[in-house]
Amino acid sequence: MGKIAVLIVDDSFFMRRVIGDILRADPDIEIVGEAADGVEALEKIAHLHPNVVTLDIEMPEMNGVETLRHIVARDERPAVVMVSGFAPEGAEITLECLRLGAVDFVAKPSGSFSLDMSKVAEELRRKVEAAAAANLQAKDAAKESASKSPVPHEPHYHKESGVVIIGSSTGGPAALESILPMLPANFPYAVAVAQHLPSEFTDSFLGRLKKTCQLPVERAEDDVPLKPGTLYIVAGGTTTTITERDNRRVFAVVTNTVDIQTPSVDELMASAAAVYGNKTIGVILTGMGSDGLLGMGRIKQTGGATIVQDEASSVVYGMGKEVVEGGLADHIVPLSQVINKVNELLQ
Secondary structure, eight states: OOOEEEEEEOOOOOOOOHHHHHHTTSSEEEEEEEEEHHHHHHHHHHHOSSSSEOOOOOSSSHHHHHHHHHHHSSSOEEEEEEEEEEOOOOHHHHHHHHHHHEEEEEEETTTTSSSOGGGGHHHHHHHHHHHHOOOHHHHHHHHHHOOOOOOOOOOOOOOOOEEEEEEOOHHHHHHHHHHHHHSSSOSSSSSEEEEOGGGGGHHHHHHHHTTSSOOOOOOOTTTOOOOTTOOEEEEEEEEEEEETTEEEEEEEEEEOOSSSSSSSSHHHHHHHHHGGGGEEEEEOSSSOOOOOOOOHHHHTTTEEEEEOOOOTSSBBBBBHHHHTTTTTOOOOGGGGGGGHHHHHHOO
């Protein structure tokens, strides 16, 4: 495979130059072109056939969201990484871009005209490389599944007072929006989700899930007891674990903004296994890296069950691959069958 061909789309000449310099530092990446708005970007995509497009959101003529809609409608299309200034309202827009088909995003550290992009240089290069290898067909399938808004039936459960821990990264928001509404209203376990996202995105992501899920959706806060039949979203920028205090099973939340891959899936899973033992179910979805490998191992050691999303339905088969190759996956299933498998284990 040759170099990763990248088209940079940003209305700022300065930002195009900075992003280009960052990516050129990677010998596996080649900048094949630049565009100042969406209209120009679509023209250059047709002629240059890049593997990856880095796409700003706020641009004249055609903004990043509309440009993305046009890109994902193409039969042959590049992977898209959103690179945009962050504002509170931007979290919802970025999550919508991930739902529409963007593989990942990188937030400019200090707004649209960012002088400190060096802070995210490694993250940008890593995510462009991951996007180039992403399974875009799996991304489409997750988006289509989420749009159907399934109405789950209520199976008869025989197990109670356990926990399901779900970990995901690249491709995870769309995957989670696809499967979490499938959890029925009478689900007997607590469910905690660790999705790699910045802390500023937690409330927006939680709000989106509240609109579609059958279970009540809450933020995992420090000293909050885990309740059966409740879905908890763990905040980015934290190390969140489960512990026992005064005969209560509660979350313990510590702010940790150093590692970009937060919240830690490993820490959450390992702590859940220590508290819930064989009534722990671990689920690893799409994502790059190895976060979750240690945690799934701890779940197996305490007699719990492990489920991994299969390669064919994963946007990035990294986290799941690590678990499978480590011999720690009890069940390997397509994304559409993950909740069905969880239900089977509880009946």
